Structure formats: C-alpha cells, structure tokens
Amino acid sequence: MIKIAMALVFAAPVAPAWAITPTVNPSPVTNEFNAVSARTTTDAWAVGDFLGPNDDDGLVMLAEHWNGTAWSQTPTPNIFRVDEKLNAVSASSATDVWAVGSQNMTGFKHTDPIAAHYDGTGWTIVPTPATTGGSKSILFGVADLSSTNAWAVGRSEGNRALIEHWNGTAWSIVTAPVPAVPAGETFVGTTLNAISARSATDIWAAGYTQSGKGTAANSYTLTMHYNGTAWSIVPSPNPAVRSAINGVRQQLNGVVEISANDAWAVGNTVDTVSGSFQPNGPIAMHWNGTAWSLATVPAGVTTRLAAVTANSSGTVWADGDGAILRFNGTSWTTETVPGAPLLKGIGSVPGTATEAFAAGSAAGTYVAHHL
Secondary structure (H helix, E strand, O other): OOOOOOOOOOOOOOHHHHHHEOOOOOOOOOOEEEEEEEEEEEEEEEEEEEEOOOOOOOEEEEEEEOOOOOEEOOOOOOOOOOOEHHHHEEEEOOOOEEEEEEEEEEOOOOOOEEEEEEEEOEEEEEEOOOOOOOOOOOOEEEEEEOOOEEEEEEEEEOOEEEEEOOOOEEEEOOOOEEEEOOOOEEEEEEEEEEEEEEOOOEEEEEOOOOOEEEOEEEEEEEEEEOOOEEEEEEEEOOOOOOOOOOOOOEEEEEEEEEEEEEEEEEEEEEOOOOOOOOOOEEEEEOOOOOEEEOOOOOOOOOOOOOOOOOOEEEEEEEEEEEEEEEEOOOOEEEEEOOOOEEEEEEOOOOOOOOOOEEEEEEOOOOEEOOO
C-alpha cells in the first residue's frame, strides 16, 4: 500500500489596505475631524472640533497629532461662549502649522473666520481681517508654504471668495477675481473650499460660483490660479443636470496640485431634478497644464467627494462620505474603508508611494491609515 503525504497550504489572511487607527475623543457627546494633513511619516495633523466639558465652552477646536505610532490630542484655545471649528490644516515644518475654520457665538448662526497657529509648543489664535456683509464668513482651506508664506481661502461676509495671505507677521486679504455667470442669470456670490500650493508662484484654489435666474438658484464649479502676482479664473467643466424649475448645482470641494501640468479637483453635483437638493454624484476633473477636463469615476459611486490628495501622479486618492477612490495613473477605482465613516479629509505622506490618512467621523473621530 502506497501512502501519499499531502501538505495543506493555508493562505495567510490579507490585511485590509485601509486600517482604522485609534484617535482621541475628548467629549462623550460630539467629536469630529474635518481635515487631515501629513508632512512626514511621523508628523501628521487631524483637526475638527469637540463639545467642551463646561456649560459655556461650546464647540472647541480639536487638533490631534500623529507621531508615527499613535494619535494624541494637543491643547487648543477655547473662547468663552463661542463655538470654534477647524476645517483645514497645513504644515511647512514641525514648528509651523496653520489650521483655519470658523467661530460663532454659541447659539448664533453668524460665523467669522478663525486661524490658529502651532509653533512646536502650543496652539494660539491669530487675528484675521474682518469683512463686511450679512453672510457667514468661513475659512475652508489653508496651504502653508513657509513661516512667511501661507494662504487661506473661504467666503467673506459679502458672500464673495475670501483669499487671505500670511507674510510672517499678519494675515491680509488679497483681491479675488469675480467670475462671469451665464447670460440671463444674476451673479450671487463665490466660495472657495480648498487650496493647494506647489510653490509661491503656482497655487490652485477651488470652489463654486452662485447665480440666480427667476426662482432658481444655480451653482457652477470654480477654479482659480495664482501665478505669484495675481489670482485669475480658469474655466472648469460643469456636469450637473439642469432642472427647468430648480436650476443646476455643482461645486468643487477639494484640489491638489502635483506639477504644473498635473492637478486634480473633486466635488459633487446636486440633485435639482427631483428637488431633493442632496449630493447625487461625484465630480473628478484633471488639469493637464492647458485645461480642466472631466474624468470618469467608477459606476455606482453616488457620493460627494470632499477632498483629494496625491503622493505622485500615479497615486491619487479622493474621499467623501463613506467612499474612497484611487487613481492609478490610468483610471479611478473604489477602495474599501473599514466601518461606516463620514469622510471629510484625506492626506498623503510626501515621499512615500502609498501612505495616506483619511479622516472624518463615525460615532466620534475617525482616521483610517493606508500603508
């Protein structure tokens, strides 16, 4: 009788590409991240807000730092009876970090911009210029090039694109161009949601333009470029389906620049046809050095895209709500993210091929890490 020995080979379980990293939740009620940015593999920041422990605290700025191993909370200033919220963060060094957002008296809807700086030791609030008008004024994006050169974008009280520059001493408002709207429509306002700076003479900002026609409210994608001297409007595509009654709406929420002829902007369309006025489709568009063009996203993706990041021209990620998309140099594909997070920010680690962080909230602060 011949006996045959058989070896059974079991494949080792494959770890998920994105893995949740534990974060700090200082409040038992409200904790959320709105943005994440990485400077190195051992130096990344995630920012947002949490509900302070005392009756008059309101929302407090939340800033957590990644040291390569774990996330830890760093103390932030709290303004008495004022809600503070951070929407974006950017660092030029370990001792030069900017975060921007909004502040409002607790219980009041009107908001004003807020900017906070980390010098390697602690966070301090730095004054920003006042604007006039009745709209909510907020800073949504920031790009820190150096200790004497940082940019922040958002919306002014006049419902106009707000661009601010830091020169090492103070923030000042820089003139933003006003875009034209289609014939027969009335210009209403502009908002910039994101900014990406490759150098002092090559910067992109993205957002949307608002207009009105009769009772319909419209919005169109908006991209602006800075050449070291002035900001200018660059035409961008608008893929949303127009409703005869409700108009058409779309916006850009994130932008990243890889090189002078390689940049990405992402956002979403809004469902005006059924009247739900909810995000109903993603937008991804590419800059080739001459013009913006729409890119094809995977079929079945109906979420908004909130942010975009890139390690190189072959590794680009975008996220929003519960979705992460990845561009491999040829096409966009979906990636699995653990849990059911509401994602708002994504940041790749410069100098690495695949390391990145995606941040948001899921019953508290949430960060997924990709190695």
